Amino acid sequence: xxxxxxxxxxxxxxxxxxxxxSIITASGEPTFVVLSAMxxxxxxxxxxxxxxxKKNPEGANEVINHLEKKYDKVVDELYSTDKTKRDIKEFLGxxxxxxxxxxxxxxxxxxxxxxxxxxxxxxxxxxxxxLQEQGIKAILLPALDFMRTDKNSEPNLHEITGLLSKIMxxxxxxxxxxxxxxxxxNAYGEIDNLQRGGSDYTASLIGAAxxxxxxxxxxxxxxLHNNDPRVVEKTEAVRQLHFEEAAELAYFGAKILHPTCxxxxxxxxxxxxxxxxxDPNAEGTIINGIKTQGKIKAIAAKDNITAIKIKxxxxxxxxxxxxxxxxxxxxxxxxxxMIATSEVSVSMSIEDKSHLADILSELKKYGTVTTxxxxxxxxxxxxxxxxxxxxxxxxxxxxxxxxxxxxxxxxSNYNVSFLIKQSDKKEALQSLSTALFYS
Numbered sequence: 001x002x003x004x005x006x007x008x009x010x011x012x013x014x015x016x017x018x019x020x021x022s023i024i025t026a027s028g029e030p031t032f033v034v035l036s037a038m039x040x041x042x043x044x045x046x047x048x049x050x051x052x053x054k055k056n057p058e059g060a061n062e063v064i065n066h067l068e069k070k071y072d073k074v075v076d077e078l079y080s081t082d083k084t085k086r087d088i089k090e091f092l093g094x095x096x097x098x099x100x101x102x103x104x105x106x107x108x109x110x111x112x113x114x115x116x117x118x119x120x121x122x123x124x125x126x127x128x129x130x131l132q133e134q135g136i137k138a139i140l141l142p143a144l145d146f147m148r149t150d151k152n153s154e155p156n157l158h159e160i161t162g163l164l165s166k167i168m169x170x171x172x173x174x175x176x177x178x179x180x181x182x183x184x185x186n187a188y189g190e191i192d193n194l195q196r197g198g199s200d201y202t203a204s205l206i207g208a209a210x211x212x213x214x215x216x217x218x219x220x221x222x223x224l225h226n227n228d229p230r231v232v233e234k235t236e237a238v239r240q241l242h243f244e245e246a247a248e249l250a251y252f253g254a255k256i257l258h259p260t261c262x263x264x265x266x267x268x269x270x271x272x273x274x275x276x277x278x279d280p281n282a283e284g285t286i287i288n289g290i291k292t293q294g295k296i297k298a299i300a301a302k303d304n305i306t307a308i309k310i311k312x313x314x315x316x317x318x319x320x321x322x323x324x325x326x327x328x329x330x331x332x333x334x335x336x337x338m339i340a341t342s343e344v345s346v347s348m349s350i351e352d353k354s355h356l357a358d359i360l361s362e363l364k365k366y367g368t369v370t371t372x373x374x375x376x377x378x379x380x381x382x383x384x385x386x387x388x389x390x391x392x393x394x395x396x397x398x399x400x401x402x403x404x405x406x407x408x409x410x411x412s413n414y415n416v417s418f419l420i421k422q423s424d425k426k427e428a429l430q431s432l433s434t435a436l437f438y439s
Contacts, residue, residue: 004216005034005181005203010277011123012039014078017130023218023280024176025136032210034181034203035127037119038074041067045119048099049112057103068096071122078126084133088126095122114191117144120180120199128178138176141167147184147202149192155184155201157264161209168210179206200258208268215265215272217257222276223285224249224256226298227433231426234433238285238298245297245381246272246287248415252379253302262287296382296391296436301425305337305375306353307405308360311345312367321366322346328362337377338408338419347406349377349419375405376425379417380432384409392416398435402428 004024011017024033037045044067051059071092079085095118102111124140131138146163148156171177181199186192194201200217207215221229223237224246241249243266250257256274265272265287274285310325325346329336332355340347345367350356356371363369380395392409395416406419420428 001030001032001210001212002214002216003032003034003203003207003210003212004218005199006036006218006277007199007220008036008039008042009220010218011035011127014074016277017078017127019277020218021127021131021134021136023277025131025134026280028175030175030177032177032179032206032212033127034179034199034206035120035124036181036199038071038123040070041119041122042116045099045116046112048102049107049115052102052107052111055107060103061100064096064099068092075126078130079133081133084129088129091125092122110190113193116193117180117183117191120183124178124180131176131178136176137174138178139171139174140178141171143180143183143202144185144191147179147194147205149184149186149194151187153186153192155194155205155264156187157205157208157267160205164206164209194260198258198260200261201264204261204264204270204272207270207272208264211268212270215270216275217261217272218275218277219256220277221256222279222282223274224254224298226437227429228253228299228301231301232429232433234438236437237283239283240290240292241285241287241297242291242414243287243289244412244414248379248381248412249298249300251302252377252381252415252417253300254298292383294383294388296380296384296395298381299429299432299436300379300381301429302337302351302377302379303422303425304353305349305351305377305419305422306356307347307349307372307375307419308363309345309347309370309372310363310367311370324366325363328359332359334359338406338417340406340408349375349406372405374422375419376422376428377417377419378425378428378432379415380436381415383414384416385413386410394435395432398432399428402431 006020010020024031044063048060048063075085075088128138128140146160148159150156181202183193203215225235226238227235229235243262247262250259272287276282334350334352334355336348338349360369384391402420402424404418404420408417
């Protein structure tokens, strides 16, 4: 069985929903389908929650009313029978009554996660009804019945596998199995989520849980490109990537793929294929365990990075100094992207600035602290084993006219990363493309 995941834009209109249903039923074989909320819905639900946090129920109700009108129009255009229209409007009516009930209650983060989960619940119920109206044997398996995270908010693959296996055994004989992406229950049974982009993660976890033939991530671009097509004029789709290469690209800015998606598939050795919704026959990109020797595959970039430098001639070589520094970041759940050390200083880069002021305050106990904001990490990915002479020289030569703040190389055999000013990113990406792919 294949697992197919479709994002919000793929189910963003009646026309797109019909196209997705055509794709998932084309083979006639049993298929597990993961769907996101209709495009724009999650943003509206987050906005509703924000109004409620600020004790503004009128603002929340206004957004709810607008969202309800949008869905009412979709129902009228999508379904062909009066019965299905009635049934779905009744279901959606209950959903919007449920959303309005939060305007009369004390509002916490738990309620916010419950509100945000309704987008996927609505989209999957609507698609199930459409497939059944078309005579397709389809069933909705709620993600809240099997998708679980542990006390560290990490997916509990063992529990997911056990629960889902039992559910699948109880529901044999269907062509299409539908579920929600993104949403789950935590270790305490509460509604939770896998964060933004988590629908990719859901698909990969399901693929590992049912030992699927392949996990397909359907998007609005023909595979993962060798550079950012929004910034660089000339890019091409990369047809094959190793799991590690794809993980590096996703983490360092390739928007087509959620960074966490690769790990469950890699663990179960299940290929992940990136497919193009607008052209189902396009080859896309296959991600698997095959390593292409001696080749640079792609470039990615991540913006809004902050560089932090701690200078301390007294402390740097003291036992435990780096441990104390890292513990500060750990205590604020702030990942470090890059790190470089010298005789008297250590430099790091972070993306999450939500606790920056507190982190800087604590770091000042150990030395003089300086920061630089509006930076970008540019990551070059491929077979960059240190024995492959010439590759790193070629990459650095391409950046000869770009000021580089930090370089990270050797932590992985698959990437070399550079920290540069965000204002230099476009020039850097174009120069790297020219030198690495078109020279």
